[in-house]
Amino acid sequence: MSQKSEKLIDKKGIRLDGRKHDELRSIKVDIGVLSNADGSAYIEQGKNKILAAVFGPREMHPKHLALSERMVLRCRYHMAPFSVQERKSPAPSRREVELSKVIREALEPSIFMEYYPRTGIDVFIEVLQADGSTRCASITAAALALADAGIPMRDLVSACSAGKVDGTIVLDLMDTEDKMGEADVPVALMPNSNVITLLQMDGNLTQEEFEKAISLAVEGCKKVYAIQKEVLKAKYVSVKEAEE
Amino acid sequence: MPTFFETKQLVTPGDLIAEGSYIAGENTYVENDKIYASRIGIVEYDNKKIDVVALKAFYMPRVEDIVIGTVVDVGFNGWTVDINAPYQAILRASDVLSRSFKPQKDELSQVLNIGDLIVAKITAYDRSHDPQITVAEPGLGKITRGQIIKITPTKIPRVIGRKGSMISMIKQETGCQIILGLNGIILITGKTLEDEELAMMAIRKIDEESHISGLTDRITQMLKDNKAKKEENKE
Numbered sequence: 001m002s003q004k005s006e007k008l009i010d011k012k013g014i015r016l017d018g019r020k021h022d023e024l025r026s027i028k029v030d031i032g033v034l035s036n037a038d039g040s041a042y043i044e045q046g047k048n049k050i051l052a053a054v055f056g057p058r059e060m061h062p063k064h065l066a067l068s069e070r071m072v073l074r075c076r077y078h079m080a081p082f083s084v085q086e087r088k089s090p091a092p093s094r095r096e097v098e099l100s101k102v103i104r105e106a107l108e109p110s111i112f113m114e115y116y117p118r119t120g121i122d123v124f125i126e127v128l129q130a131d132g133s134t135r136c137a138s139i140t141a142a143a144l145a146l147a148d149a150g151i152p153m154r155d156l157v158s159a160c161s162a163g164k165v166d167g168t169i170v171l172d173l174m175d176t177e178d179k180m181g182e183a184d185v186p187v188a189l190m191p192n193s194n195v196i197t198l199l200q201m202d203g204n205l206t207q208e209e210f211e212k213a214i215s216l217a218v219e220g221c222k223k224v225y226a227i228q229k230e231v232l233k234a235k236y237v238s239v240k241e242a243e244e
Numbered sequence: 245m246p247t248f249f250e251t252k253q254l255v256t257p258g259d260l261i262a263e264g265s266y267i268a269g270e271n272t273y274v275e276n277d278k279i280y281a282s283r284i285g286i287v288e289y290d291n292k293k294i295d296v297v298a299l300k301a302f303y304m305p306r307v308e309d310i311v312i313g314t315v316v317d318v319g320f321n322g323w324t325v326d327i328n329a330p331y332q333a334i335l336r337a338s339d340v341l342s343r344s345f346k347p348q349k350d351e352l353s354q355v356l357n358i359g360d361l362i363v364a365k366i367t368a369y370d371r372s373h374d375p376q377i378t379v380a381e382p383g384l385g386k387i388t389r390g391q392i393i394k395i396t397p398t399k400i401p402r403v404i405g406r407k408g409s410m411i412s413m414i415k416q417e418t419g420c421q422i423i424l425g426l427n428g429i430i431l432i433t434g435k436t437l438e439d440e441e442l443a444m445m446a447i448r449k450i451d452e453e454s455h456i457s458g459l460t461d462r463i464t465q466m467l468k469d470n471k472a473k474k475e476e477n478k479e
Contacts, residue, residue: 150283
């Protein structure tokens with residue numbers, strides 16, 4: 001593996017897909033793509049293609065899961081069988097259950113959970129094509145879908161990963177970098193209040209490297225946030241332009 | 245005490261609107277003496293009060309609101325009605341049947357069945373109990389004919405217009421009767437299907453373009469153009 005990983009970053013510091021170490025992949029976002037959902041968003045980050053749909057707040061089913069003093073947030077992260085090279089079984093895997101949980105916990109602090117007791121919000125995330133850092137792209141899309149559903153939020157949630165590839169700390173890992181690289185640190189951030197809502201690490205980093213990775217990922221989150229805001233505003237300005 | 249947005253500017257959740265001794269109005273929240281937006285919307289200042297007029301929100305029940313709902317369940321002594329809100333409403337049988345209600349005699353599903361649409365008024369609601377509705381008032385009750393259209397509940401004031409100018413204009417131009425459910429559901433009954441469709445078109449346009457100024461003029465123009473087209477076709 002170490003032999004192969006030599007090639008992940010060339011002598012000029014350019015990565016496999018032509019990016020510099022602190023560059024994001026191109027992000028394209030669409031909001032309100034699903035008319036049956038209360039709120040929805042579609043994100044393309046590099047080769048990642050992810051749909052997020054939000055329903056609610058609505059009455060909880062089954063009813064015994066409802067809480068009398070707050071809302072319940074449910075998340076389902078799911079990868080389509082065709083989202084990866086080798087067919088993925090459509091049944092929820094161990095990894096998907098885990099990601100559903102961490103995504104839920106990353107989104108929950110941004111929502112005013114106490115506003116609508118006895119109700120539930122459902123967030124469905126469907127990965128159509130996966131290419132590394134899908135949990136981050138999923139959180140970015142889900143936060144936009146929540147805002148699109150008109151759910152009162154403290155802040156948007158922006159997410160981005162950093163990691164170590166060929167001994168360099170890099171931003172926004174893609175699939176090969178994730179698999180061949182030394183470490184992956186996904187981070188989700190509420191940019192206005194500067195609160196980190198997701199922080200994981202897979203691999204080995206020294207303390208300095210870890211701190212460097214976090215600060216790089218936080219910078220990445222802020223770039224993602226700028227895109228999120230732009231897209232949210234564009235949705236309502238576009239109607240205006242069509243009229244003129 | 246600076247403010248960071250001009251009036252009528254678009255904000256997204258988490259945007260810092262103002263700092264200092266302002267009053268946080270609708271769709272905003274305070275943290276450390278700073279006022280932030282909690283929904284996508286347009287900023288409005290009213291003296292010291294800051295409101296965000298939401299562009300997308302769901303309906304929250306309020307007592308005295310007229311709503312349009314769908315019966316989703318027939319129970320023992322009443323119905324459960326979906327009123328397009330986070331909570332389902334309860335309609336008591338004794339409220340619909342003007343006489344006293346006897347469970348062993350009356351078959352509730354013959355009065356209102358699942359899928360029936362009703363115009364109702366909210367009589368009681370707080371966050372710890374489901375809203376209660378009534379149909380025992382003139383103008384309320386089961387809907388038998390017309391067209392139903394769903395819009396974003398926050399846009400209902402736009403459909404009404406200033407002192408009802410918009411809605412009365414649409415009613416006049418199309419000759420339709422329109423009942424606005426404050427939960428974003430609108431009932432249109434007209435003489436012909438075309439009239440109803442025209443009114444629906446106007447309301448949909450309001451829903452899509454309510455945040456752009458000059459709305460009334462555009463809607464009037466659209467309705468007039470349509471009328472002219474119709475006359476032409478007749479000739």
